[in-house]
Amino acid sequence: MARSDVLVSADWAEQNLNAPKTVFVEVDEDASAYDGGHIEGAVKLDWRKDLQDPVRRDFLNQGQFSDLLSAKGIANDDTVVLYGGNNNWFAAYAYWYFKLYGHKDVKLIDGGRKKWELDGRALSKDVVTREATKYQAAAPDLSIRAFRDEVIDAIGSKNLVDVRSPDEFSGKILAPAHLPQEQAQQRGHVPGAINIPWSTTANEDGTFKDDDALEALYKEKGYDENKATIAYCRIGERSSHTWFVLKELLGKSDVKNYDGSWVEYGSLVGAPIELEVH
Amino acid sequence: MCGAPVQGQTIPAGVDVEKETVITGRVLGADGEPVGGAFVRLLDGTGEFTAEVVASGTGDFRFFAAPGTWTLRALSASGNGQAEISPEGAGVHSANVTVGA
Numbered sequence A: 001m002a003r004s005d006v007l008v009s010a011d012w013a014e015q016n017l018n019a020p021k022t023v024f025v026e027v028d029e030d031a032s033a034y035d036g037g038h039i040e041g042a043v044k045l046d047w048r049k050d051l052q053d054p055v056r057r058d059f060l061n062q063g064q065f066s067d068l069l070s071a072k073g074i075a076n077d078d079t080v081v082l083y084g085g086n087n088n089w090f091a092a093y094a095y096w097y098f099k100l101y102g103h104k105d106v107k108l109i110d111g112g113r114k115k116w117e118l119d120g121r122a123l124s125k126d127v128v129t130r131e132a133t134k135y136q137a138a139a140p141d142l143s144i145r146a147f148r149d150e151v152i153d154a155i156g157s158k159n160l161v162d163v164r165s166p167d168e169f170s171g172k173i174l175a176p177a178h179l180p181q182e183q184a185q186q187r188g189h190v191p192g193a194i195n196i197p198w199s200t201t202a203n204e205d206g207t208f209k210d211d212d213a214l215e216a217l218y219k220e221k222g223y224d225e226n227k228a229t230i231a232y233c234r235i236g237e238r239s240s241h242t243w244f245v246l247k248e249l250l251g252k253s254d255v256k257n258y259d260g261s262w263v264e265y266g267s268l269v270g271a272p273i274e275l276e277v278h
Numbered sequence B: 001m002c003g004a005p006v007q008g009q010t011i012p013a014g015v016d017v018e019k020e021t022v023i024t025g026r027v028l029g030a031d032g033e034p035v036g037g038a039f040v041r042l043l044d045g046t047g048e049f050t051a052e053v054v055a056s057g058t059g060d061f062r063f064f065a066a067p068g069t070w071t072l073r074a075l076s077a078s079g080n081g082q083a084e085i086s087p088e089g090a091g092v093h094s095a096n097v098t099v100g101a
Helices: A010-015 A062-072 A085-100 A112-118 A148-154 A211-220 A238-249 A261-265
Strands: A022-028 A043-046 A079-083 A106-109 A159-162 A229-232 A255-257 B021-028 B039-043 B049-054 B060-065 B070-076 B079-085 B091-094
Touching: A010 A112, A022 A085, A043 A062, A079 A085, A079 A112, A085 A106, A085 A112, A085 A238, A085 B049, A106 A112, A112 B039, A112 B070, A148 A229, A148 A261, A159 A238, A211 A238, A229 A238, A229 A261, A238 A255, B021 B070, B021 B079, B039 B060, B049 B060, B060 B070
Parallel strands: A022 A043, A022 A079, A079 A106, A159 A229, A229 A255, B021 B091
Antiparallel strands: B021 B060, B039 B049, B039 B070, B070 B079
């Protein structure tokens, strides 16, 4: 798979706004960003309201996801072009999610909403409506989703990539520094995890570094090419960003995203935790 | 949640500033006027990225950090800029960032 199959530039996006069978989707946690102006024709997915189960801590099941995409007017054979705020964290999460449910053609706009805004490109406040479809999600592909017991079993045998900031990894802080720090979890990281912050894979404007720089980064940090990989962060969206880098850009085999991440792991009774940074 | 609370000078209800090390400030243009909507990045003492928020329409931003040395770096369509801040303990600490100077 070529980089251009999964990642498109803001220029490409601007030139393809009206391309047939192509749906632009903005994914944010702060849905007010979309309402204040979005890429022309883009529909909105709210990370919490649309993509999470309203009761259980989990994301939508196959039927719920089918219903959601049908209502949004997205068809199985559409090219879905994702972008969003927070350096594409939630768009990358949606990318992983669309892949988990078998959507064939998904792309991410490099740099997301930030690059688009920094470039001074046009945003629209027009209400976007699309005719409903009959979307059929595939059964979830669990080869790209890790669960908590797999993470514990992976200690000492797989690459565990903790993509949080160094201060979260060491336990100095518990959440990204734009959030209050009073949280229920223990501090620290999964023993033996290597800390490769998601931010080290991206440029300041939110675009991804080139493949050579990314390969060099993982090699330098001790990523073992011969091992399977599980990426995690705090709630699974930054680790989706790294899953995208490892699986989709660099083509590594057997890479899973642990979307339960630290909010789950750091609350498990008896799970091993390490504070030391090696 | 992982998105930032609404940016502004008012600390959200439920946040204990006796415990939190709050870094707040405003993005200003070369003319000293507030610049809204800039991307403000908090970098740690080694220059590593820690967090990013989008400043409010009035240029306000806010982080919940820890004592230490931090760099505030703002990116906007009209230019970039940065400032340093070194809070020594909990409480509200302020620094403005001028862009495009």
